[in-house]
Amino acid sequence: MVEGNAVHIDGIAFAHSTRRDAQIMRSRIGMTQGALQMSRPMLVKPAYSPLPGTYDETFEAELIPRAACEPIVASLLSASPERINELRARADRMFLTMGVTFNVYGDNAGAERIFPFDLVPRVIDANTWKDLEAGLAQRVRALNAFVADIYGEGKILRDEVVPRDLVCGSSQYRRAAIGIKPPNGVFVTVAGIDLVRDHEGRFMVLEDNVRTPSGVSYVLENRQVMTRLMPDLVRKCGVRSVENYPSDLLASLHEIAPPTVARPTAALLTPGPYNSAFFEHVFLSQQMGIELVEGQDLVCVDHKLFMKTVSGLQQVHVLYRRIDDDFLDPLVFRSDSLLGVAGITDAMRAGTVTVANGIGTGVADDKAVFAYTPAMIRYYLAEEPLLPIVETHLLRDADVRKRVIHDLDQFVIKPTGASGGYGVLIGPKATYRELAQMRDAIEKDPAAFIAQPMVQLSAHPTFVGQGSNVALVPRHVDLRPFVLLGSKARVLPGGLTRVALREGSLIVNSSQGGGSKDTWVVDA
């Protein structure tokens, strides 16, 4: 109780203080840096130093929180180490008992891990969010128009806005998608757009995910844990709810169902319990109240898709698939795939079923195509891009290649086809040997790589260490907002904030040892 009071009183003190007051308070308290410390029983302040030269998500300057973050700094970041440890332990227990886990490929069957969760929420104020939301919706509309165009008329290729060989030579280009016309022209139903902030705090797009983006279940579960752990703080900050995502997703799926069906049946296709995102598949199907199906549950008859139920075959009109193109239809793609269903491409072409996301959408998140996304926005929407992208160089151009190879240690090099942070070279941190190997690889297959300048990712106060060693330190973060496209675009307020838990690391992927944070869009 005493501890709770201390936090509360401190909260009021902070909430009513001005920036100048905070600075005065700092000199009065005589802050020490390093481990989280209690200076006085009544005034507990965080010992935290933002990273120099980096945009800090929570603090404007040392001990001066950004306006929207004041309540968090006043209560959570000023709580005692005991309280922090207790909250962290409770959070971990909740994730474990809720079964919020991901599977790790290559591990034993059933090896499930918790995605590490950090208590300190990432805050985005309403104004910033409004701009982001508009930029994200614009971007996904353009990406969708691009996919519909290249598998339809191909205008953008004819007009040479995007090089034809770049598109048709992409590992994600699918000839089988040509001529498929989904209702409302929607190919990209679910998009996850990875954003980063540079040293000035400018949001920019790092990459698009328009095949089967994952992570949204963590957004919803993180929020559930936060509201249980700190209900007062969530309420005080005026956090926008993320609760509607499953019903928005279901609405979007219904909006792209074949228009002749009055009450469409939707199902979610999973590769099965050993897939790394199986928990998310379970979670989403449960939340939407639709069947979770595997390939063996489905069959195509007369260009229609059916589920095998105990009372016979039941037609499926919309399939939210969480398996890759390659495994979707053994008649068209990999013939050895047992995960998909033979004939589904024909059924899509016949218009009896819509598959979300459509076949071949991956061409729009190809890392080389990425360089042309601002041009797409201008071409299809006749609008200026609202969100900048991280500058991207295609190494297939000999002059560009020469320049990049010369200064390789200043670039981030990414393979065009891969995802999950695999195969990325971070020039400034690479060894001489790694740089030499990458030079050879680029010379061998220049089209397989892109180069981006090193972005100084923003950082966020994050708890690391255990027990008495718990400390509040800056760690790099990114943001993956989720955009749904049906008859209109819907943007989930916030998104998944991933945090690189290792000191200095810029890689936030779950498969690479990253963690996550709750993301708050606050109206206050």
Added chain:
Amino acid sequence: MLRRIANHLFWAARNLERAEWRARLVNVNYHLLVESPPQNPQAWAPLLAITGEREVFEERYTSADETSVLTFYTFDDENPSSIRSCIRAARESARALRHRISSELWLELNTLYLDSLSWSPATLEASGIYAFFTELGGRFYRIAGITSDTLTRDPGYDFFMIGKMLERTESVARLLDVKYHFLLPHVEDLGGSVDLLQWAALLRSASALEAYRRVYGNAIEVERVVEMLLFDESFPRSARFAMNRLGASLQRIAALSANGTHQLSEARALASAKLANLLSSSCVTDVIGGGLHEYLLQIEDECTNIGEVLSADYLRFE
């Protein structure tokens, strides 16, 4: 209701029930041995014959001593019917069913499975055989309680109950057979004090001793025990109770199919009618007079038959 899901529910229930009754079977045999002459080298052999697993056992074990048989039944991973194998199979089904079952049920089953990974002859010895199986029985009850309180009453529940009740009917038959056919070869012992102790142990292993006393009083008679375990309509572990429960679920599923595109199977109707008939038209005097063992075998055969027909009708994919 997807066929795959129905299949998982059916087998999750069967495997849980099988694991639970395996534990009972082992425990009752152990009890009987405690109260019979010591150092009987053949003491555990009957159990292997009853469960039809003697050949599987003899492939890898040299003698039917206590440790070998307990290992075989409890945590032998190569025996698909060992308690641990059944728990593992049920847990794998539950994993595929996670979106349809409560998180509480998943957690309980998952914990039991994780604990079972550390079972060994040493853990059995350390906790004592009686305590080990009593504790295990309690955990199965907990799973049953969570299931009953959290599983939605849709066709999936019916498939779950069919699996459970089919397995239960078979298991009751096997349990009675251990005692009746094998463990009392000497007719002169019938009704003697050892015999009565054994019947009491058997009732206790089916959690039926108290219920028996309430209905029939103190005296334990063979006929009454058989009547209770096979024919008592109100006792939840009797074969007839299980059959009635199974019949109700089968009917609901058949009604579900009738207005769909699915053809009702005559074979299935016939199979369940045969078993129901077998259990409802018999009385204990006839059964014992005509040979209890033969009667029990008939029950087991009909159970196998229902399982096969049901699987062909509803649960297979292709």
